[in-house]
Structure formats: C-alpha cells, structure tokens
Amino acid sequence: MVFTPRLAAATFVVSQAAQVLAGVQYPVGVVNSENVHSLNFTEIFAPYDADMSNEAWARTAYNGLTTFARAAPIRCFGADAETEYDVAVIGAPFDTATSFRPGARFGPNGIRKGSRRLGISRINVPAGIRITDHLDVVDCGDVPMVLTDNKVALRQLELANAALLSGTSVHSYTGKSIAKDGKFHPRVLTLGGDHTITLPLLRGVASVYGPVSVIHFDSHLDTWKPKPMADSPWLPGEEIPVSHGSYFYYAHKEGLLAPNNANIHVGIRGAINSWEDYEDDHKFGWVISHAWDAEDIGWQGIVKKIRETVGDNPVYITLDIDVIDPGMAPATGTPEIGGFTTREIKKILQGLAGLKIVGADIVEVAPDYDTQDEITQIAAANIGWEILGLMAKTPLTE
Numbered sequence: 001m002v003f004t005p006r007l008a009a010a011t012f013v014v015s016q017a018a019q020v021l022a023g024v025q026y027p028v029g030v031v032n033s034e035n036v037h038s039l040n041f042t043e044i045f046a047p048y049d050a051d052m053s054n055e056a057w058a059r060t061a062y063n064g065l066t067t068f069a070r071a072a073p074i075r076c077f078g079a080d081a082e083t084e085y086d087v088a089v090i091g092a093p094f095d096t097a098t099s100f101r102p103g104a105r106f107g108p109n110g111i112r113k114g115s116r117r118l119g120i121s122r123i124n125v126p127a128g129i130r131i132t133d134h135l136d137v138v139d140c141g142d143v144p145m146v147l148t149d150n151k152v153a154l155r156q157l158e159l160a161n162a163a164l165l166s167g168t169s170v171h172s173y174t175g176k177s178i179a180k181d182g183k184f185h186p187r188v189l190t191l192g193g194d195h196t197i198t199l200p201l202l203r204g205v206a207s208v209y210g211p212v213s214v215i216h217f218d219s220h221l222d223t224w225k226p227k228p229m230a231d232s233p234w235l236p237g238e239e240i241p242v243s244h245g246s247y248f249y250y251a252h253k254e255g256l257l258a259p260n261n262a263n264i265h266v267g268i269r270g271a272i273n274s275w276e277d278y279e280d281d282h283k284f285g286w287v288i289s290h291a292w293d294a295e296d297i298g299w300q301g302i303v304k305k306i307r308e309t310v311g312d313n314p315v316y317i318t319l320d321i322d323v324i325d326p327g328m329a330p331a332t333g334t335p336e337i338g339g340f341t342t343r344e345i346k347k348i349l350q351g352l353a354g355l356k357i358v359g360a361d362i363v364e365v366a367p368d369y370d371t372q373d374e375i376t377q378i379a380a381a382n383i384g385w386e387i388l389g390l391m392a393k394t395p396l397t398e
C-alpha cells in the first residue's frame with residue numbers, strides 16, 4: 001500500500017479519535033484545539049485520482065454541486081473566460097414561446113439533476129467510449145435570458161453561443177478542420193429551454209461551418225409558417241414573433257440549413273392542420289421519418305434513412321424530448337402518444353457514430369410535469385450523454 005500524505009492525514013485524525021474513544025462514550029469529535037491547525041483538509045478531501053480533477057465538485061451521484069454528468073463547472077463568461085475546452089454544456093432557460101404547457105425554463109437544471117448518476121469519465125458500454133478520453137467537457141451554467149422580452153432573450157443566447165464557439169478546442173487533430181477558418185472550435189451542447197432556442201444556436205454553427213444538416217428528433221415538424229395563433233386575438237399590423245413551432249421556417253429562410261433536402265425530422269407523429277404543412281416542410285429542405293418507422297423499418301432502417309439524408313455534411317442534432325413516448329418522458333410541453341422508447345432512441349443515436357456532430361441541443365424538458373422519480377429528466381440526461389459520446393468518437397476533420 002502506498003502511504004500518501006492524504007492517507008497520513010486521515011490516519012492521524014482517526015488515531016486521535018481512537019485515543020479519545022478509550023474510556024469515553026460516543027459521540028466524540030475528531031477535531032480539537034491541538035490538532036486543528038495541523039489538519040490539511042485539501043489532503044483529506046482532495047479527489048482520489050488526479051485524472052478525476054475535472055469532476056472534483058461532485059464526487060458521487062448525490063453530493064456536490066450538480067453539473068451535467070459531473071463536468072467541471074466554470075464561469076465561461078467571467079473569471080474562467082480564458083479556460084479552454086472541447087465541449088461547453090450550457091443551459092438556455094427560456095419557455096415563453098411555447099404553445100401549450102410552459103415550464104422548460106427549469107429544463108437545464110432538471111436535466112443536470114437527471115444526469116447525477118452519469119459521468120463524463122464513465123464508460124458507455126454499447127458505444128464503447130469514455131468521453132473524457134477524447135474531450136474536455138465543462139458546464140458553463142445558464143445563459144442569462146431575460147424573461148420580459150423574447151427577442152432580447154434569444155439575442156442573449158445567440159451572443160453567448162457565438163462566444164463559446166469562437167474559442168479554440170483543447171484537443172487538436174491531424175487533418176483539416178471542417179470549420180470555415182480551418183481552426184478546431186469547441187462544440188456546444190445546449191440544455192433547453194423551449195424549442196425556439198434552436199434558431200440562435202443554428203446561427204452560431206452555420207457561421208462557423210456554413211449551412212449544416214440538421215437531424216431533428218421531435219413529434220412535430222416545427223417548420224410552420226409564422227401566423228397569428230388561430231384561436232388567439234391578434235392586433236392588426238403587429239409583427240408575428242418566432243415560436244417553438246416556426247423557428248425552422250426562419251432557419252430555412254436565413255440559409256442556415258444544408259441545401260438539397262439534407263435535413264431530416266425523426267419521430268414525427270403530431271396532427272397537422274393541412275397537408276400544405278407537409279408540402280411546405282419539403283420546400284423548406286426536409287425529409288421526414290415518422291414515429292411508426294420504428295415498427296415498419298426498425299431502428300436500423302431509421303439510421304439508414306438519416307445517414308442517407310445527411311451524407312458527409314456537418315451535422316447539428318436537436319432533440320425535442322417529446323420524441324420519446326410520454327409514458328417514458330411525460331414532462332414536456334406538447335406530449336404526443338406513440339413515441340420512441342428510450343431503448344430505441346439509444347440505438348438510433350448509437351447508429352449515428354461517425355457523423356460530424358458540430359453541436360446539439362435537448363429541449364422542451366419541463367420538470368414540473370415530471371414524475372417524482374425524475375423519469376423525463378433522466379431520459380434527457382442520458383440522451384445528452386449519448387450525444388457527447390458521438391462527439392467524442394468523431395473529430396471535426398475533413
């Protein structure tokens with residue numbers, strides 16, 4: 001056994017306790033006026049293994065500050081702005097553009113809570129990967145998004161995302177970067193938030209990589225043309241703002257999506273108002289895989305369809321938790337029955353290994369509707385962990 005200074009300090013404390021114990025009733029203290037100045041708490045409580053320094057703030061699943069999968073918490077826009085990383089996890093606590101149940105502003109911390117038993121340094125067995133072998137992942141906390149003005153809030157997210165993306169990643173790779181400037185940039189995994197947040201996030205990746213192929217897991221298309229809510233009053237002449245059902249219309253209009261229908265919705269099953277919605281969706285650059293493909297062609301068929309659609313393009317993954325069946329993920333804004341199981345989504349995601357994932361988000365987790373055992377938050381967290389595994393597997397090289 002190696003006798004380290006930390007063990008020596010701990011042994012000292014225990015021996016003090018043992019001496020006091022002789023002839024004295026429990027409970028006894030271990031700290032007294034004689035030893036208090038000689039105790040080295042850093043040695044006693046420091047992480048066991050130097051390689052785990054990135055997890056120092058949360059050593060087990062139930063203690064410590066809760067960050068995503070125990071990634072190190074850093075102040076990305078403040079004191080730690082100079083710190084480099086490969087992946088920044090960031091929360092976007094925004095839910096004021098949702099059409100039914102609000103509450104996704106609590107999503108980022110809900111997903112973090114759901115990730116407590118995950119760890120970026122634990123091995124994902126079926127994927128055959130340990131994220132920290134390839135990537136330095138940090139948790140930047142949440143972007144301040146103002147609650148009184150959606151436009152301002154979405155600009156705040158756009159700015160923060162651009163700042164994170166503008167850095168240089170810790171790891172560099174042999175081969176040419178797919179970024180337009182030839183550099184290796186950090187990737188961002190955003191925890192939403194309602195789905196509107198994907199618009200400013202896509203602006204960020206498109207400015208670094210050019211138009212991206214989007215893999216959109218959702219039960220709804222989200223390419224609706226902006227229009228006044230049919231069942232709500234509207235003032236004539238007022239501008240119609242972006243919502244969590246129309247942001248892809250704008251993404252298409254702004255040229256953020258890869259051309260030639262190289263974008264795919266997966267898990268679609270929501271009702272529509274008109275078949276025109278499907279025609280528009282195609283015009284706006286999309287291919288559709290429905291939820292029932294899980295029975296009709298299986299997860300392998302879905303994976304094949306996705307890979308054929310996106311080809312070798314840079315890929316952005318956005319996942320609305322309502323793609324999962326509400327029996328396994330009830331805590332969301334607009335639940336639809338007949339969704340994927342968590343086992344199916346894991347198989348589909350693992351089937352995407354090798355794609356160049358430039359960024360990702362997980363949205364529409366509204367923890368207040370969750371079961372007491374956090375079923376939705378755990379599902380969302382595991383999906384995030386799978387996506388980090390995909391990022392770890394494939395560097396962004398040509």
Ligand SMILES: [Mn+2]
Pocket residue numbers: 195218220222244320364
């Ligand atoms: Mn959505």
